[in-house]
Each structure stands twice: as structure tokens, then as C-alpha cells.
Amino acid sequence: MNQNYSIERGTSKIRILLAILLILVAGLAAGPLLLSANDLDHLIVLFIYIILAIAWNALAGYGGLVSVGQQAFFGIGAYAAIRLSYYGMPVYLALPLGGVAGAAAAWVASLFMLQLRGGEFAIGMWVLATLIQQLVSLDPLIQGSTGTSLLVLNHFSPAARRADTYWLTLAVLLGLLGLLFLLLRSRQGAAMQAIRDDEEAARSVGVAVAPTKRLVFVFAGFGAGMAGALWLAASITFQPGTYFGVQWTAYMIFMVLVGGIGTFEGPILGALLFFALETMFGATGVWYLIGLGAAAVGFALFAPRGIWGALEARMGWRLLPVGYRLVLVPESQHDAAASAAVQFDSHA
Amino acid sequence: MIWINQILQGILLGGYYALIAAGLSFLFGVMRVINLAHGSLAVLAAFLLLVIDHWLGISPFVGLLLMLPAMALVGVVFQLGVLERSLRGGVLIPLLATFGVSLLLDNILFALFGANTRSFASHIGTLSYGSWAINRSIDISQLDALIFATALGLLGGMHLLLTRSQLGRMIRATAIDADAAALSGIDPRRVRVAAAAMAMMMVGIAGAALGMRSSFEPYAGGAQLIYAFEAVVIGGTGSLWGTLIGGIVLGIAQNVGATINPHLSQISGHVVFLLVLVLRMRGAGGLLGDLRRKIRRQPMAPT
Incomplete structure (x- = not known):
């Protein structure tokens, strides 16, 4: 089975998140005034x-x-x-x-x-x-x-x-x-x-x-x-x-x-x-x-990976792109299941 | 003469350090786990003895007969509840779990007993101050001598048990390779429970010695863990007799330091520990091994 794949650092939501982070930082920096x-x-x-x-x-x-x-x-x-x-x-x-x-x-x-x-x-x-x-x-x-x-x-x-x-x-x-x-x-x-x-x-x-x-x-x-x-x-x-x-x-x-x-x-x-x-x-x-x-x-x-580790494993969450993700793109493009990203770094 | 006296007192003090280190060394030898709750467990043992003496009004030496089985039970619970599970979690988990246990124990003891320092010195009669005069400037405290003899007896007894008894063979087999031991009909889980119970009885004896020769309070565990660990490392990890040598070196270092300047007692102990670490870096056999290799490499006569 010949599969195409691409490697990405984060999901497309990262940009939205970064914008939120920047606003948060700006708000915190204005702290002493407010x-x-x-x-x-x-x-x-x-x-x-x-x-x-x-x-x-x-x-x-x-x-x-x-x-x-x-x-x-x-x-x-x-x-x-x-x-x-x-x-x-x-x-x-x-x-x-x-x-x-x-x-x-x-x-x-x-x-x-x-x-x-x-x-x-x-x-x-x-x-x-x-x-x-x-x-x-x-x-x-x-x-x-x-x-x-x-x-x-x-x-x-x-x-x-x-x-x-x-x-x-x-x-x-x-x-x-x-x-x-x-x-x-x-x-x-x-x-x-x-x-x-x-x-x-x-x-x-x-x-x-x-x-x-x-x-x-x-x-x-x-x-x-x-x-x-x-x-x-x-x-x-x-x-x-x-x-x-x-x-x-x-x-x-x-x-x-x-x-x-x-x-x-x-x-x-x-x-x-x-x-x-x-x-x-x-x-x-x-x-x-x-x-x-x-x-x-x-x-x-009982939970050695902590709260975030458990959430990450269950939901596939990753706020900041510090790892790599391998995204499989099969030849049958309409296969919906293929959009499931395989996480390449071994958090799981 | 003062130096001879200080060194002699240091050797006797080393007996206590060997006693407190024995349980740490033994548990490490069997399970490859450094128990960060070791000091707190020794303080727990001292408080157990205090409660037993208070309730029954008996001498701490008689109280030991009740405290040691109680500590063995603590060992079983500790093994089944914490260590056995954490052993499966790699290198970090046993450290984090046992550190959590020490935090838990210290603060529970504080909640129950408050910050007062306690001691058994007033419960053991003349033993707490009795001494034998060797000459005009050297006295040997009877209690220190008893603790030193106890350390010798305990380490010797452990040595015999490990080398001569069926249980000792099972413990050694489990320590070397638990899977192979299981193949030859040993249940490593039960052996580890037995080893933990024995280790906690050693901790119990050390806790009693702590309460008799000085004083303790709920947060005294950290310092005891550090002394125990220093003795183990100075003497060479995993060897029971090495633990005695390590305790003696630590005791001498502290006493000699204190003679130079009272502030230096603890500091010189820590410095000797760090020096041993640095020397150990020169090779697995330490400085002596290094020296021996050098001698071997240079033949006596040119060939």
C-alpha cells in the first residue's frame, strides 16, 4: 500500500491559539496599570x-x-x-x-x-x-x-x-x-x-x-x-x-x-x-x-503522566507545536478515517 | 590526646550512622530503589516507641518488642501499597512516590504530635549519661558503645542471614534477577514483602537509637536520610560492611570538623561525602582501583 504522508508541526488551530496567547501576554503586561x-x-x-x-x-x-x-x-x-x-x-x-x-x-x-x-x-x-x-x-x-x-x-x-x-x-x-x-x-x-x-x-x-x-x-x-x-x-x-x-x-x-x-x-x-x-x-x-x-x-x-498527559493521550491535544506529527494521506482521498493524525513523537 | 578522643568518638558515632544506613542500603540492594521516605520512617518508628512507652509505661527496650513488629507491618503496607506498584513505573516513579510518602508522614506526625522535640534520654536511666573512663581525657559513653555493638550485631546478623539461610538465598536471587528467581519457584513479590518488613525493622532499631542518643521531632527525617545516604555512598553502595566503614568515616569527619570549629561539624561531613563522589568518578573501583590499575600497568622491572 503506497501511502503519501506529510509532516506537520502543529494543527491549524495553532495560529488562533497564538493570537489568544499574544492578547493574554499584552493584558498581563498592562497588569500594573489595571x-x-x-x-x-x-x-x-x-x-x-x-x-x-x-x-x-x-x-x-x-x-x-x-x-x-x-x-x-x-x-x-x-x-x-x-x-x-x-x-x-x-x-x-x-x-x-x-x-x-x-x-x-x-x-x-x-x-x-x-x-x-x-x-x-x-x-x-x-x-x-x-x-x-x-x-x-x-x-x-x-x-x-x-x-x-x-x-x-x-x-x-x-x-x-x-x-x-x-x-x-x-x-x-x-x-x-x-x-x-x-x-x-x-x-x-x-x-x-x-x-x-x-x-x-x-x-x-x-x-x-x-x-x-x-x-x-x-x-x-x-x-x-x-x-x-x-x-x-x-x-x-x-x-x-x-x-x-x-x-x-x-x-x-x-x-x-x-x-x-x-x-x-x-x-x-x-x-x-x-x-x-x-x-x-x-x-x-x-x-x-x-x-x-x-x-x-x-x-x-496511579496517574504518573499527570492531568495534562492524560488529556493529551485521550484527546490528542497539543497546544504548542514542540513535536512533530505524521499525517497519513492515503490514495483513496475520500476515506474519512485517514484524517486521523498519527502522533510521531512518543507522548502516547 | 584530644584528637585521639575525637577520632574514637567519631568511630562510635559512626556506629549510629551505620545503623541508620543499614535499612536504606538493604532496601537498595534488594530492589534498586532509594527510599526517600527512609528518614521519615525512622522518625515514625521513634514516635511509635514514644506512644507505646507512654501508654504502657514500660522501658523503651521492652517497648522495642512491640515497636519492631509494628514496623514490620509498616514495611508490608509500604511494600504492597507503594513500592511494588512504583517498581513497575521505571526509574522516576519510585523516587517521586517515596518523596510524597515522606511529605505525608512528616506532616501527619506534625499534626499528631506538634513541633516539640522528644527524647528517650530520661526513660533509660543511667545509660543516657553513664560512661567508662579509659584515662583522664577519654571517656566512652555506655549508650554509644551499645549502639555501636548493635550496629555490628545487626550488620553481622544480616550478613549471616543473606549468606547462610534459605530466605537469604531467595532474597539474593530476587535481587539479582527477579524473573529468573521466579522460574526456579520463588515468588519475588513475597520475597520483596519479606525484605521490606526486615528493612523497616532495621529502620525501627535506628529510630530507637535516634531517640535514645539525641532527640527527634516530626521534621527530623530529612537529616537522618542524608546521614544514612552519606554513609552508604562513602562506604560503597550495596555492601553491608561498606556501610559500617562509611558510617565511621562520616562520624570521624564530623567530629574532627567540630574540633576545628563547631560550625564545621556538618559541613566537613558533607565535604567528605562530595570528595568521595569526585574520587569515585576516576573509575568504577574508585581511587584505590585506579591506583591498583596504575601499579599493574607499570611492571617492576623493564621487560
Whole structure:
């Protein structure tokens, strides 16, 4: 049977979706002109959660690396911003450099940590995070576990500070999403998705596994570092115990696992869900955390592809064109069943 | 003399680390799973013992007779409810599931018992402070010696069980190749349940030791997991006696660090762990294997 086929990156609905996305982004960018201070604060938190979820998903979902120590880079991002602003650097330059510090630390850590496999890597990263927390606490500027504050920010009026932090957070979020999107469509992205699906098979067809994993690890370190610096900009105070706490990783795992690990859209959905749950139940304290733990166990055991993964498998949904689709065009053109697209990338 | 004392105390502390690492190492050896809930399960065991002592008003040593079977039951439930299912899900799922279990356990314990730190030190009489004086500057705590002896006994007992008993042979067969073991009439599922129950009893002993030699609170599990993991990695993954060596190296590193500066106790332990990682990169056999290969490559006399 001689079949014609064509390869397409997305469906025709993509253009409509992109238009909606552009309008949404424009609306979000106008946020400080339209929204109340309280709404802006909430949106900043939501954006930081999405950044954390994207970063952890890149690492675990595409690199196959489960880390319980990404709080190391979250803390380093905030600490570097404090240190640099203490040395006299303008604060809105010091904050993005916090992300760069996270990426640099990830590059150094990649030299030895990526030798570890599976669970060894997971806890090894936790040890590294604990060590970095203890070293940061030795810095006299931080005053041990008491912590310090990014006092420079108090020179700005609260409204200006809030708007600047909001725009910076939104810019970082869109930048990271754009970067990941381009990365996934590139040669490196094909390698990342191949490693996600089967590391051994990817290696056997010539994918350079180690450099690809390092790239993903540095990307995740940059994202977590940026998130830490932005959290500092929003909350001003810095305590090593809070920033280097393992709860950040717990949140990241929850968002990615529930949203859909190894998908582009899943972590965003997971972050939205996490943010909604926290707004509704966060006040119940420990019971809320028990619920998060139970949901994480439940999803890991019974729905490991998360909500988005399940929807995608059932409905064939794909919002953003990060993969390839193979469309079969049989010679009998009137055959309606032929319009069923066979998904070429192996999400299913 | 202070250094000799610090090293001796470090060796004794290593006994505790070996004890807490034994369950982690054993479970990894049998199922190739690193149980991220390991530390939280040890803290759960300590709280179980606390409740048993509180209700029955008995010594923690007698309480162990009730706590250890309870922990074995926890192991069966943990294996059937979480591990067995997650083993089928590839590499990531067991990590995510056991991390979720640790989050769940820590917060349930917090909801039930609050943030207070607890200890069995006041329940075990003179043992908590009794010591033998070796000379003017060296004392050996009786409790530390007991914990070290327990670690030796536990690791030795496990070694005997694994090498000499029928169950041990079944466990080793399942660990090496579960499918092949099933072909020769072993039910790998049941063997793994037995192994999980044994691992949780080891965790139970470690939890009791934790509560006797220091204190615990609902969120103390993370640190115990880290110590256990460091001991396992330093000693070489998957070897029971290596775990003892790893625990001792970790204990010495922490004590020597603390002597230089109290802030350095934890830090020097972590640094030694990372150094071992870096040295291990030089080859599968680690630094020693590397050295041996070099020696072999260079003959003594020119040929």
C-alpha cells in the first residue's frame, strides 16, 4: 500500500491559539496599570511558581533527573542578589544576576553530580543544598539563621517596586517559556525528548546524552536561581532556612507531577492548580501539606503522566507545536478515517 | 590526646550512622530503589516507641518488642501499597512516590504530635549519661558503645542471614534477577514483602537509637536520610560492611570538623561525602582501583 504522508508541526488551530496567547501576554503586561496591589502580589507569586515548575520539569521531565535539591539554586539566586547589591550593584541588575549565579552553580555542580544515577542523584542534590545552606549561613552578612533583608528595595516607593518586580517576573517567565520552546524545537530539544523517552535507546542512536543533560541541568539551575532572586524581590527578607528549605522541591514535584511531567503545558497547569489550592487551603497549614503529599503519592502511583498527559493521550491535544506529527494521506482521498493524525513523537 | 578522643568518638558515632544506613542500603540492594521516605520512617518508628512507652509505661527496650513488629507491618503496607506498584513505573516513579510518602508522614506526625522535640534520654536511666573512663581525657559513653555493638550485631546478623539461610538465598536471587528467581519457584513479590518488613525493622532499631542518643521531632527525617545516604555512598553502595566503614568515616569527619570549629561539624561531613563522589568518578573501583590499575600497568622491572 503506497501511502503519501506529510509532516506537520502543529494543527491549524495553532495560529488562533497564538493570537489568544499574544492578547493574554499584552493584558498581563498592562497588569500594573489595571490591577490592585493585592492582585499584583498574587500574580508575582503565581509567576514564580510557574518558573519553578518549568525549571524542575525541564530537569526531571526532559533530562530524566529527579533532584530533591533544587532549593540549592533557589537559595543561591537570592543570596547572590543580596551579596551583589551589598557590593553596590543596582538592585534591578543584581536580581537577574542571581539567576546567572544559579546557572553558574549548576554548571559547577554538573561536573560531579551528573555522575550519579537515579536516587543517588536525587539525595546527592539534597546533600549539596544542605552544604550550600550551611556555607551561606557562615557569611557574616547573613547573620547565621537570623537572615537579612534586601534593604535597598526600601528606597523605592512600594507601588513602583511592586510594578518593577511584577514586570521583571513576567519578563523572566516569558523569556524562560520562549527559551524552552525554542530549545524543544531545536536539535537539542529532539535529543532531550529522546532521553526522556528512553535514555539507553537515545544513546544507541547517537544522542550525546551527557552534554544534553548538562544543558538541561544548567537551564533548571538558572530557572530556580531566578525564582529565588524574584522571591527575594517580592518578600525582601532572606533567611537561609526558608530559601534553602526542601519544601520548594516538594512544591516543584507536586506541580510537575500533577500537571504532567515531560510535557510543555503540564507544569503551567500544575502551577495554576497549586496556586489555587494554596489560596484556598494554605491557611489550614499542616493539613494542606498532608493533602499535597497524598496527592503526590496518588499521582505518582496511579496517574504518573499527570492531568495534562492524560488529556493529551485521550484527546490528542497539543497546544504548542514542540513535536512533530505524521499525517497519513492515503490514495483513496475520500476515506474519512485517514484524517486521523498519527502522533510521531512518543507522548502516547 | 584530644584528637585521639575525637577520632574514637567519631568511630562510635559512626556506629549510629551505620545503623541508620543499614535499612536504606538493604532496601537498595534488594530492589534498586532509594527510599526517600527512609528518614521519615525512622522518625515514625521513634514516635511509635514514644506512644507505646507512654501508654504502657514500660522501658523503651521492652517497648522495642512491640515497636519492631509494628514496623514490620509498616514495611508490608509500604511494600504492597507503594513500592511494588512504583517498581513497575521505571526509574522516576519510585523516587517521586517515596518523596510524597515522606511529605505525608512528616506532616501527619506534625499534626499528631506538634513541633516539640522528644527524647528517650530520661526513660533509660543511667545509660543516657553513664560512661567508662579509659584515662583522664577519654571517656566512652555506655549508650554509644551499645549502639555501636548493635550496629555490628545487626550488620553481622544480616550478613549471616543473606549468606547462610534459605530466605537469604531467595532474597539474593530476587535481587539479582527477579524473573529468573521466579522460574526456579520463588515468588519475588513475597520475597520483596519479606525484605521490606526486615528493612523497616532495621529502620525501627535506628529510630530507637535516634531517640535514645539525641532527640527527634516530626521534621527530623530529612537529616537522618542524608546521614544514612552519606554513609552508604562513602562506604560503597550495596555492601553491608561498606556501610559500617562509611558510617565511621562520616562520624570521624564530623567530629574532627567540630574540633576545628563547631560550625564545621556538618559541613566537613558533607565535604567528605562530595570528595568521595569526585574520587569515585576516576573509575568504577574508585581511587584505590585506579591506583591498583596504575601499579599493574607499570611492571617492576623493564621487560
